[in-house]
Structure formats: C-alpha cells, structure tokens
Amino acid sequence: xxxxxxxxxxxxxxxxxxxxxxxxxxxxxxxxxxxxxxxxxxxxxxxxxxxxxxxxxxxxxxxxxxxxxxxxxxxxxxxxxxxxxxxxxxxxxxxxxxxxxxxxxxxxxxxxxxxxxxxxxxxxxxxxxxxxxxxxxxxxxxxxxxxxxxxxxxxxxxxxxxxxxxxxxxxxxxxxxxxxxxxxxxxxxxxxxxxxxxxxxxxxxxxxxxxxxxxxxxxxxxxxxxxxxxxxxxxxxxxxxxxxxxxxxxxxxxxxxxxxxxxxxxxxxxxxxxxxxxxxxxxxxxxxxxxxxxx
Amino acid sequence: xxxxxxxxxxxxxxxxxxxxxxxxxxxxxxxxxxxxxxxxxxxxxxxxxxxxxxxxxxxxxxxxxxxxxxxxxxxxxxxxxxxxxxxxxxxxxxxxxxxxxxxxxxxxxxxxxxxxxxxxxxxxxxxxxxxxxxxxxxxxxxxxxxxxxxxxxxxxxxxxxxxxxxxxxxxxxxxxxxxxxxxxxxxxxxxxxxxxxxxxxxxxxxxxxxxxxxxxxxxxxxxxxxxxxxxxxxxxxxxxxxxxxxxxxxxxxxxxxxxxxxxxxxxxxxxxxxxxxxxxxxxxxxxxxxxxxxxxxxxxxxxxxxxxxxxxxxxxxxxxxxxxxxxxxxxxxxxxxxxxxxxxxxxxxxxxxxxxxxxxxxxxxxxxxxxxxxxxxxxxxxxxxxxxxxxxxxxxxxxxxxxxxxxxxxxxxxxxxxxxxxxxxxxxxxxxxxxxxxxxxxxxxxxxxxxxxx
Amino acid sequence: xxxxxxxxxxxxxxxxxxxxxxxxxxxxxxxxxxxxxxxxxxxxxxxxxxxxxxxxxxxxxxxxxxxxxxxxxxxxxxxxxxxxxxxxxxxxxxxxxxxxxxxxxxxxxxxxxxxxxxxxxxxxxxxxxxxxxxxxxxxxxxx
Numbered sequence: 001x002x003x004x005x006x007x008x009x010x011x012x013x014x015x016x017x018x019x020x021x022x023x024x025x026x027x028x029x030x031x032x033x034x035x036x037x038x039x040x041x042x043x044x045x046x047x048x049x050x051x052x053x054x055x056x057x058x059x060x061x062x063x064x065x066x067x068x069x070x071x072x073x074x075x076x077x078x079x080x081x082x083x084x085x086x087x088x089x090x091x092x093x094x095x096x097x098x099x100x101x102x103x104x105x106x107x108x109x110x111x112x113x114x115x116x117x118x119x120x121x122x123x124x125x126x127x128x129x130x131x132x133x134x135x136x137x138x139x140x141x142x143x144x145x146x147x148x149x150x151x152x153x154x155x156x157x158x159x160x161x162x163x164x165x166x167x168x169x170x171x172x173x174x175x176x177x178x179x180x181x182x183x184x185x186x187x188x189x190x191x192x193x194x195x196x197x198x199x200x201x202x203x204x205x206x207x208x209x210x211x212x213x214x215x216x217x218x219x220x221x222x223x224x225x226x227x228x229x230x231x232x233x234x235x236x237x238x239x240x241x242x243x244x245x246x247x248x249x250x251x252x253x254x255x256x257x258x259x260x261x262x263x264x265x266x267x268x269x270x271x272x273x274x275x276x277x278x279x280x281x282x283x284x285x286x287x288x289x290x291x292x293x294x295x
Numbered sequence: 296x297x298x299x300x301x302x303x304x305x306x307x308x309x310x311x312x313x314x315x316x317x318x319x320x321x322x323x324x325x326x327x328x329x330x331x332x333x334x335x336x337x338x339x340x341x342x343x344x345x346x347x348x349x350x351x352x353x354x355x356x357x358x359x360x361x362x363x364x365x366x367x368x369x370x371x372x373x374x375x376x377x378x379x380x381x382x383x384x385x386x387x388x389x390x391x392x393x394x395x396x397x398x399x400x401x402x403x404x405x406x407x408x409x410x411x412x413x414x415x416x417x418x419x420x421x422x423x424x425x426x427x428x429x430x431x432x433x434x435x436x437x438x439x440x441x442x443x444x445x446x447x448x449x450x451x452x453x454x455x456x457x458x459x460x461x462x463x464x465x466x467x468x469x470x471x472x473x474x475x476x477x478x479x480x481x482x483x484x485x486x487x488x489x490x491x492x493x494x495x496x497x498x499x500x501x502x503x504x505x506x507x508x509x510x511x512x513x514x515x516x517x518x519x520x521x522x523x524x525x526x527x528x529x530x531x532x533x534x535x536x537x538x539x540x541x542x543x544x545x546x547x548x549x550x551x552x553x554x555x556x557x558x559x560x561x562x563x564x565x566x567x568x569x570x571x572x573x574x575x576x577x578x579x580x581x582x583x584x585x586x587x588x589x590x591x592x593x594x595x596x597x598x599x600x601x602x603x604x605x606x607x608x609x610x611x612x613x614x615x616x617x618x619x620x621x622x623x624x625x626x627x628x629x630x631x632x633x634x635x636x637x638x639x640x641x642x643x644x645x646x647x648x649x650x651x652x653x654x655x656x657x658x659x660x661x662x663x664x665x666x667x668x669x670x671x672x673x674x675x676x677x678x679x680x681x682x683x684x685x686x687x688x689x690x691x692x693x694x695x696x697x698x699x700x701x702x703x704x705x706x707x708x709x710x711x712x713x714x715x716x717x718x719x720x721x722x723x724x725x726x727x728x729x730x731x732x733x734x735x736x737x738x739x740x741x742x743x744x745x746x747x748x749x
Numbered sequence: 750x751x752x753x754x755x756x757x758x759x760x761x762x763x764x765x766x767x768x769x770x771x772x773x774x775x776x777x778x779x780x781x782x783x784x785x786x787x788x789x790x791x792x793x794x795x796x797x798x799x800x801x802x803x804x805x806x807x808x809x810x811x812x813x814x815x816x817x818x819x820x821x822x823x824x825x826x827x828x829x830x831x832x833x834x835x836x837x838x839x840x841x842x843x844x845x846x847x848x849x850x851x852x853x854x855x856x857x858x859x860x861x862x863x864x865x866x867x868x869x870x871x872x873x874x875x876x877x878x879x880x881x882x883x884x885x886x887x888x889x890x891x892x
Contacts, residue, residue, distance in 0.1 A: 045316065045317075045318065046341075047338050047339060047340050047341035047342075047344070047448075048340070048341045048342060049338070049340075049341020049342075049344065049448040049449060050341065051341070052341045052342055052448050053341070053448060055385070055389075055430065055433070055434065056434050056437050056438075056447065056448075057434075058434060058438075061430065061431075061434070062430060063427055063430060066402070066404065067402065071402075071403055072402070072403060072404045073403050074403075075404065077390075078389065078404055079403070079404045079405075079406075080393040080394075080398060080404065080405050080406065080407045081406055081407050081408045083297075085407075085408035089403060089406070107317070110571055113571055114316075114317040114569075114571065115315070115316050115317070116315040116316075119297075124315075152338075153323075153335070153338040154318070156323045156335075157323065157326075158322060158323070159323075160317070160318075160319030160322045160323065160569060161317050161318065161319055180338065180449055181341060181448055181449060217852055226852065229850070233644060234642050234643065234644045235454060235459035235460075235642050236459050236460060236461065236640045236641070236642035237642075241855075242852065242855050242856075243855070243856065244855070244856060245855045245856025245858060246855040246856070247855060248855075249852035249853050249855060250853050250855075250859070250860070260441050260445070260446035260447070261434075261437050261438045261440070261441035261446060261447055262434075262438050262441075264438055264441050264442050264469075265441045265442055265444075265445050265446065266445060266446060267445045267446060267451040269445065270443075270444060270445030270446075270450075270451045270452050270459055270460045271459045271460040271461075271642075272445060272451040272452070272454070272459040272460075273855070273856075275334055275451075277449070281860055281861070283331075283335060283338075284861055285860040285861040286860075286861075287327065287328060287331050287858075287861070288328040288330065288331055288856060288858060289328070289330065289331045289334050289335075290328075290330045290331070290856075291832075291856035291857070291858070292644045292645065292646070293644075293832045293833050294831055294832060294837075294856050294857050295831050295832060295833070295834055295835055295836055295837065295849060295857070
C-alpha cells in the first residue's frame with residue numbers, strides 16, 4: 001500500500017506533531033495552566049465535508065476535541081437544538097471569547113440572500129452577516145477547507161452565487177487551512193497550537209508552515225519515476241502521474257506523508273493524479289483534472 | 296433548510312419545505328472537461344460525495360459507450376457500500392438519536408429545546424454510550440472507503456471503468472476485518488437501539504406517512520453473473536409495484552427561485568436560471584416528479600420495493616428501514632469482497648467524443664440520484680442533477696400538490712405547539728442532506744423557529 | 750553547448766589547476782618558485798571570480814536571446830499544445846520556450862493555462878522577478 005519510508009525521522013516526527021500538540025493542550029487544561037476555549041463552527045456555502053472530515057479524525061479523535069479541548073458552542077449539523085434555540089446559543093457568544101472556524105465560502109449575491117443560515121428574532125440571518133459579526137470579534141478565525149480559504153468550488157466559474165473566501169470580508173488576519181476537505185490533523189493541530197502558544201508561523205498565503213511548507217512533488221514517493229521520465233498514461237499505473245495532469249508539483253501540503261483516514265491511503269497512492277485541492281485557484285486553475293494524450 | 300408550518304388547534308394545516316442555500320453546480324459544470332465532473336460533482340455534498348462520483352461516472356460511461364467490467368463494478372459498488380455504512384451510522388446516532396435520547400449535560404452541543412425523552416435511564420445511557428462508540432465505526436467505514444478510494448470525503452478512486460486502483464490481498468484482508476467489526480456493531484448495537492427507541496415512541500409509526508409513493512433507481516442490481524443483490528429500478532404507488540421508466544421523470548420550478556422557458560421540463564431539456572425575486576417561490580429546491588406525481592425515495596423505499604420491509608410507511612418505519620438496510624448492505628459488501636480478484640487493472644485510456652449524451656441513475660444513501668450529461672465540442676454543454684433530497688423535500692408544483700416531506704407533515708397532531716418536536720423528527724426521518732429549520736405559524740403568526748439538522 | 754555549461758567547464762578547469770598548484774606548494778622549498786606558484790593561484794582565483802560573475806549575469810537574465818532561429822506564428826505555436834505527440838511550447842515576450850517536461854506543467858497545463866499559447870501577461874503577473882525563464886529551453890521566436 002505505497003508506504004512512504006518510515007525510517008525518515010523528519011517524517012515520523014511530523015506525523016506525531018498533532019497528537020503531541022492536542023495532548024499537551026488537554027494536559028494544560030487539566031492542570032489549569034490554560035483555559036478551555038469556546039469554538040463556533042459555521043457551515044456556509046459549501047458541502048459540510050469539513051465537519052465530516054473532522055469526525056474522521058483518528059488520532060486524536062473528534063470526541064477528545066469536543067469533550068476535552070474546547071466548548072463546541074455552535075455547529076448547525078451536530079448540535080441537538082434547533083432553529084432559534086440554536087441561534088440563541090450562537091448569539092449569546094457575541095461579546096464573549098471564542099475561536100471561530102468557518103467552512104464554506106460566503107455568498108455575496110443579493111446582499112447574501114443566497115445563503116441564509118437561520119433566523120434570529122424573526123429576521124433571516126445571512127452567512128454574510130454572520131461572518132461579519134462573529135469574524136471581527138473572534139479571538140482567532142480559522143478558515144477550514146478551500147471554499148472558506150479562497151472561495152474554492154463554491155466560487156467556481158461563473159461563480160453563480162458570487163462567493164468569496166472569508167478573508168475578503170474581514171479587516172483582520174485569518175488562518176487559512178485549505179484542502180478539499182481540510183485534513184482533520186491540520187485543523188486539530190492548528191487549534192491546539194493556538195490555545196498553547198497563540199498563532200503558529202504562517203506563510204505568505206496565511207497557511208501554517210507546520211502543515212503547508214512542503215511541495216507534494218518534493219516528498220512524493222513516486223518522485224524517482226519523474227526524475228527517470230517514467231510516466232503513467234492512465235490512472236491505475238504505479239508510476240509518476242505528471243502526464244495525466246498531476247498538480248503535486250504546484251501544491252504545497254504534507255499529504256504524501258500524512259495521508260488520509262487514519263493514514264491508509266492518499267490520492268496518488270490510489271493511482272490517480274493530485275488535483276491540487278489544497279491550492280488556491282482550485283478548481284478552475286487546477287483543471288483539467290485528468291488528461292490522457294499528453295506528449 | 297427551513298420548514299414553515301401552520302398549526303391550528305394543534306394540527307398542522309399546511310407546511311412548506313424551504314431550501315435556503317443556493318449552489319449553482321449545474322451552471323458551473325458548463326464548458327468543463329467531461330472527465331472532471333467525477334471529482335467536481337462530489338463537492339456538492341460532503342456526506343454523500345461518493346454518491347455523486349458514482350452517478351457522474353455512470354452518466355459518463357453511458358455517454359462514452361464504456362461497458363464496465365464486472366471486477367470494476369464490484370470494486371466501485373464496494374466503495375459505494377462504505378458510504379452507505381458511514382452515512383447510516385452517523386445519521387442514526389449523531390442526527391436521529393439526539394431527538395429521542397437525552398445526551399449528557401454540560402456540553403452545549405447536546406442541549407435541546409424540548410423535553411420529550413421517554414427512555415428509562417439504563418436504556419438511555421446505553422444508547423448514549425453507543426452515540427460515542429459509533430464515531431469509531433462510521434470513521435472506519437470512511438477508512439474502508441479510503442483504502443480503495445484514496446481518501447474520504449471526496450474520493451479519488453471512483454472513475455470511468457470502475458475505480459482507479461486494484462484490489463490487493465492485503466487490502467482485501469484489511470477491508471474484511473474492518474467490515475466484520477462494523478457489521479457486528481450494526482447487529483449488536485444499532486438495530487437493537489433503533490427498536491428500543493421505536494418501543495417508547497410507538498405513535499411515530501402513525502405519524503409522517505406522506506403519499507406512500509415510493510421510487511428507486513436501483514442499486515447493487517443487474518450484475519452480469521450475480522444478478523440483483525439488492526433492488527431493481529422500480530416504483531410503488533397505490534399498492535402496485537412497477538418497473539421504473541426513466542423517461543417519465545420531470546422537474547418543475549413553479550415554487551422555486553428559478554426562471555426558464557418552460558416551468559416543467561425533462562432532465563435533458565433545460566437548466567433554469569436562478570431568480571430570487573420570483574414571486575410565489577419559496578425554496579431553492581425544485582420539484583422532481585414521476586408521471587407527474589411526487590415520490591418518496593430512500594432506505595424505506597428500497598427496503599419496501601425489494602420486499603424486505605413491509606411493516607408500514609411512517610417516521611419510525613423510515614428509521615427502522617435505514618438501520619436494517621445497513622445490515623443488508625454490510626452483507627452485500629462481504630459477498631462482493633469474496634468476488635474480488637487481486638491485481639485486476641480495470642482502467643483504460645478514454646476519449647471524449649465530439650458530442651454525446653448520457654444518464655447516470657443510481658440509488659444512493661438517501662435515495663434516487665440522477666446525473667444527466669450532454670457533451671458538445673468535447674466539453675460539457677448541459678449537466679442536470681436531481682438529488683434524493685430534491686425528491687423528498689420538493690416544493691409544490693402548479694397544481695399546488697405538496698412535496699413528500701410537506702405531505703408527511705400536514706395533518707400531524709402536535710402535542711405541544713411551543714415545542715413541536717414532531718416536525719423535526721418527521722423531516723429528519725427522510726435524512727435531508729441539507730441542514731434545515733422549522734418555523735411554526737399559528738393563524739399566520741410566527742410562533743416558533745426550529746432548525747432540523749441533516 | 751550553452752553559455753552556462755561553458756562557464757561551468759571553465760570554472761572546473763581553474764579549480765583543477767588550483768589543486769595542482771597547491772600540491773606543488775607543499776613540495777617546494779624554493780621561495781622564488783613558491784612566489785610564482787602563489788601568483789598562479791591568485792590568477793586562477795581572479796579567473797573564477799570573473800566566471801562566477803558571468804554565470805550570475807547569465808542566470809539573472811530573464812530575457813535570453815533565442816539560440817534557435819526558428820520562427821513561429823501564433824497559429825503554428827497552437828499546434829505545440831503537448832498533446833498527441835506534440836511537444837508543449839509557450840511564448841513569453843515573443844520567445845518560444847519548451848515546457849514539455851516541466852514539473853509545473855502537468856498534463857501540459859499550468860494554473861488554467863494551456864500549452865501552445867502566448868502566456869506573457871499571466872507570466873508577468875505571477876512570476877515577475879523570479880529566475881524561471883533561464884531554466885527553460887528556448888526553441889524559437891514569434892514572428
């Protein structure tokens with residue numbers, strides 16, 4: 001199953017970072033050196049795939065986040081209460097201390113009426129208003145996934161709902177965790193780091209360097225095939241996916257070593273090209289995803 | 296998603312299901328490379344992304360004239376099964392159970408705005424334990440998906456011809472061990488828990504029936520050597536089961552925020568333009584119809600049409616059919632796993648024709664899903680998507696005939712109109728793939744808004 | 750052989766000579782010979798300094814002259830789209846470059862651009878000031 005060399009101490013250390021950070025934060029909370037923070041998770045114009053991806057987190061898992069690391073104040077798909085009672089909980093946080101995580105882009109068409117997240121005191125609350133209100137006041141804002149970070153697929157040409165990334169609406173810095181979806185480790189690691197040490201070091205595109213510093217191509221287990229000029233002509237082959245339109249050479253993220261779903265596999269390990277889902281410009285600038293007749 | 300309901304003398308006299316999130320995928324797909332649709336359409340929904348990759352692949356195979364090999368189908372359908380298990384386990388424990396059981400105090404996520412919890416403490420506590428245990432099994436269902444599909448959500452494996460990669464003995468062994476564990480959880484915990492809930496909420500066998508029109512596009516069906524393992528494309532209405540004729544599917548935008556040359560059209564005809572200023576419209580969801588009638592889709596429709604579940608059509612029957620279906624799917628997957636031959640490469644180089652069209656109709660976790668593709672000049676010129684939730688939560692058509700979800704709510708007796716918990720429970724039994732809220736009106740005055748989660 | 754390779758070969762020659770000179774310095778006790786050898790060493794160093802300077806100028810130049818005289822119309826260029834056996838060429842500031850094996854051009858496409866086209870303006874907006882073109886093979890110019 002395409003294992004990356006486990007003997008590389010750089011790789012193995014990087015894989016431990018997230019569980020070390022989360023467990024350190026949980027220990028610090030238990031010893032009362034830091035406080036549990038409140039977490040608001042907004043699902044806007046997107047597919048809710050990032051909260052599902054978070055539920056897929058294995059080490060540590062969702063339960064340890066929701067029960068030991070943060071107070072999950074609001075997430076419209078996981079909370080038991082409904083409608084105005086749910087928004088009541090959200091609005092009760094307005095002046096408090098909280099970290100805001102947003103998945104999905106913000107629709108700006110017709111004053112945001114193309115995405116209404118609920119009603120408060122009888123009035124519709126648009127995603128646009130919610131981001132403005134809760135974004136400016138949050139302790140930190142984390143954009144989870146490519147849509148929230150850069151517009152992503154929700155803003156794909158011709159962008160019918162006039163979607164934009166969260167940063168476009170806010171006069172403050174956000175931490176971007178692009179990826180379609182965002183890997184649970186990237187979110188959990190960033191959250192724990194924020195609670196322990198404040199903002200992690202970010203690159204020029206506001207992505208944490210601890211996850212987004214390496215080009216996929218540079219750590220790809222199939223890199224030797226590229227160097228030798230041995231290329232796959234269709235998915236299913238075990239060589240370099242470059243001729244099929246692989247976006248590994250332009251995408252910065254640690255997918256090849258971290259892998260997905262408890263580290264069992266990843267797109268190139270599945271004999272298909274990387275489609276650059278963690279890169280700005282996805283999907284329009286990463287297409288075509290698969291080309292057959294490349295010279 | 297919101298439900299507006301008129302309640303007079305504790306009876307729901309009228310209801311509207313309102314989809315309040317517009318995506319516009321069909322417009323986005325125009326002009327793109329047809330192959331890209333497989334990965335692109337998955338992003339419609341993070342919970343049922345595999346379903347879209349499968350429907351899209353089927354539509355492309357139809358358009359390109361590709362005949363998928365049997366090994367290709369087994370591999371792809373196994374991946375689809377993983378999504379069924381993930382979805383059904385999450386839907387039952389994370390979305391349905393909190394309606395009926397009291398979750399632990401002290402966590403904001405678990406606070407509720409009603410108090411209709413009837414289970415005795417030890418039974419309640421057991422299901423709460425399973426609420427947390429289930430996270431591991433639904434996660435492992437996605438892990439199986441990733442073993443063959445690369446990652447989940449939004450897999451890379453499902454593609455024209457089957458899947459991108461091949462089975463290996465190591466993968467098959469790993470899948471079997473994960474699957475056996477999940478099946479055991481379904482049989483030992485999920486099914487008994489659903490029956491426990493049903494025992495204490497008996498009246499839900501009489502609430503939320505709807506029309507009783509059921510439809511499936513078929514799934515795990517028509518294998519060359521194995522025949523049909525689950526259900527063939529078929530419909531049920533007025534006591535009669537019939538073969539499905541896809542030519543009789545239409546969509547209607549009378550009550551939806553869209554404009555088009557014609558209010559009713561067949562999938563290959565028209566992609567309507569969004570228009571939020573349209574009067575009389577109240578939702579982004581359109582109104583799919585079969586032979587002009589609204590039809591319910593989903594696990595109950597499938598279990599009914601294959602003859603495995605005939606207890607009744609109601610809120611509680613939908614929940615029971617879903618958990619029973621999970622066991623059936625797990626058995627089908629074990630069967631398919633036995634048929635896998637390691638190392639068979641099912642991929643070929645495909646060419647996009649200058650012009651072509653194709654349809655991909657398949658029953659997925661939440662019901663019948665259809666993708667229709669038209670290719671001109673080697674790019675997509677039309678892409679139509681009709682989701683299961685569009686069938687179930689469809690709007691009224693010109694004749695003012697409510698959708699199945701609306702119909703299921705109308706006439707319901709509400710015990711306490713300050714906390715109309717019945718409405719959320721009815722709609723959630725359809726497993727809507729959009730988060731959803733309820734407004735309750737009494738004689739035209741809004742008295743309450745509540746949200747219904749996916 | 751291009752300029753860059755010539756420079757590198759000359760640097761290697763000088764380094765070899767310096768190595769020989771140092772070997773001689775170890776063995777000689779005659780101070781006249783020693784001074785002569787030290788002078789030779791200094792001369793080699795100044796050669797290397799000159800050559801590295803030349804190399805630096807060469808790589809920082811993002812507008813090399815086409816080494817090939819081949820002329821392309823935009824129509825001809827469009828045939829070199831990297832498909833069906835054709836190599837992948839792009840034009841920047843009227844110079845035609847080969848991107849066939851370039852890693853960032855997977856599937857002969859790059860951030861929504863396709864091979865066989867003039868990419869001057871997207872190049873200027875994304876890669877201004879980056880030493881990219883000198884690493885690409887020049888195949889001709891646009892008429």
